[in-house]
Amino acid sequence: MKPKIYITRKIPDEIVNKLEQECQVRMWEESEAPVPREVLEKEVADIDGLYCLLTESVDKDLLDKATSLKVVSNMAVGYNNIDIDAAAEKGITVTNTPGVLTETTADLTFALLMATARRIVEASDYLKNGDWKTWSPMQLTGQDIFGATLGIIGMGRIGEAVARRARGFDMEVLYNNRSRKPKVEEELGTTYVAMEDLLRQSDFVCILAPYTPETENLITAKELALMKETAILINTARGGIVNETDLYEALKNKQIWAAGIDTFEKEPIDLENPLLKLDNIVTLPHIGSASIKTRMKMADLAADNLLSVLFSEKPQNVIV
Template sequence: MSEKVIVAREIPDAGLRILREAGHEVITLSDASQPPPSHGDLFSALPGAAALLTTVTEKIDAGVLGAAGRRLRIVSNMAVGYDNIDVEAATQRGITVTNTPGVLDETTADTAFMLLLAAARRLGEGERLLRAGEWHAWGPKQLVGPDVWGKTLGIVGLGRIGEAVARRARGFGMKILYHARSEKPGAEAELQAERSELEDLLRDSDFVSIHTPLNEGTRHLIGARELSLMGESAVLVNTSRGPVVDEAALADALAEGTIFAAGLDVYEEEPKVHPKLMELDNVVLAPHIGSASIETRDKMASVAAENVVAALRGETPPNAVNS
């Protein structure tokens, strides 16, 4: 049976093809060159839809879910995180919420380690210097930063992505500390990782990489006090969710030299970035590209579409996060 499927933003053809081959009517609200659809756009498009395929940029609250009407059976989020969706409201309406776990771990880990290296070795600052025509010669004290090899990496949240980052760090001879709600004996054995309380991890790590989901317990997990525990040569990396870090406190810490540098791929109020961060040389800023490889975005789109197709067949989608 053909159903109406709303795709909030244009996704790779790999996903669209799955939806169309299943015989569904696919309506895409905004193409790749346009901003995300507004609440008004969603309210107008959703009545009569059986499925909504979203990305992290759409806020799907109780109002949006209510506007869809009784036919809506699934909200399929093309992301691992789903803090942009009111899961409780969806559950109350009998709407399944799904995500795309397991397909972007390695690519996001690549991004985290890229930011770690770039922040430590001042790559962004160096490129700006060169492009401005202000690099005149090699200098013995020019753009020096801390070594990565052999240092200590603290990982906050040792899930699949955190473990993938740890594997990369082992290739750099790094000692691995981790903070998580529960022990990870498999990771401890494979990666020689040591579990640590957050405060101890921050004090003892040369680099800290955040990989925890966003919830009320992790919002502003890293604030002014936590940053003050890190050393003046320490580097903070965040590829999880922006609000896990107090952005204003981070900007102050970077400006004051409380920590050496930071590498960020996510922000508290995306696409806005704290203006003070924009002025600082010792922070590398990426526009939420953690999963942005060709192969991974194709996989994410395919998994999101497969979740939709399963739900519309009356099956339990493979990646449901509620019941």
């Protein structure tokens, strides 16, 4: 009998067809709305594999209801939505989809950096709102990117890809990471520095670290106070790494110049969130990996990971 799997969001037909060749597939048919918790709890009761997104909380309570579950395949790089310890205790394999989204996320990170520095969104709105009456010397002036100092917090695959892009802008690249990377320093001309030095010296601070207990609230009022008044904070990692209340205060009081944020503590963000009221922040709806090719690669890799576990093969990306 074919193993049973549940897919928590409507994914491309070609990926579903691929899974249906080997498995009995049930799927939440909505593409824009997450599966309700009560539905998910019912569906996991008899499945062998769960194909999920970062929008699903795969916690101990859910795993306890999944009596025959063998694999959780997360269509994401991050996996803070999954209780890894509980899965390990139950012998459930957890996989993710790193690598395939590295370059696309690095593209978005640099695009967000540039849009924030040069006030692109603000300028577009200025034109569309009919406010552009004349040219003036300091109208919508921003910050230079070429030759600036970029600080990268988290020198993983995406951090390295952003550093490569920075070379084309003749930027000095500083980085802070859990461990020093001499090979990256040699190949990309980056310099390892302490976190405080990175914050003090950088014109742009890019957060590209994974969300872990150690990185939760990594950037608070204390860290923001170390940054230059002309500095820009970019976060395309996870929302919980930056304390949003402290960021709001720093932006409102012009303690730092601007921020570009793709991820938030609560997603979707509450439209009453005060960050959305500021004019010195560019906000995006978590689209770091959102290119057609990359999302297809992620969906396909998540399917391959799931099938590999179910059919006793070694998946490419095992977390536990």
